[in-house]
Amino acid sequence: MVQANGLGSLLSAVERLGGFEAQYAQIEKVSAHHGDNWEVLPHGHLKADRPVMSDLTGVIGLKATSEDASVLDALEHATA
Structure with missing residues (x-):
């Protein structure tokens, strides 16, 4: 073409x-957003899927795979 x-x-x-x-x-x-400041980039792409992802995290059981549970803490804070 x-x-x-x-x-x-x-x-x-x-x-x-x-x-x-x-x-x-x-x-x-x-x-x-080069370097460690990339978190903002997926925000626009995931905006439409945010309610579905929030519902999904409430249905499935998430478990930390290490002693660091900061992601799960942040997710709990975001859904609250």
Whole structure:
């Protein structure tokens, strides 16, 4: 497809993803969170699934696999 349509197929692919400005904004967002500050990135992707995930954690039994239960404590705080 790329060979047949040349640059037009690439441009249409970028347009389907919101255009160049949206792609540049996404690149800037990712670049701003390099290092240990990546937690914000999945927030937008998981926002629609948050109620389902919250319900799921209430149904299944979660258990820490080490002595560090901080994730389970945070989850309990978030669901409260």
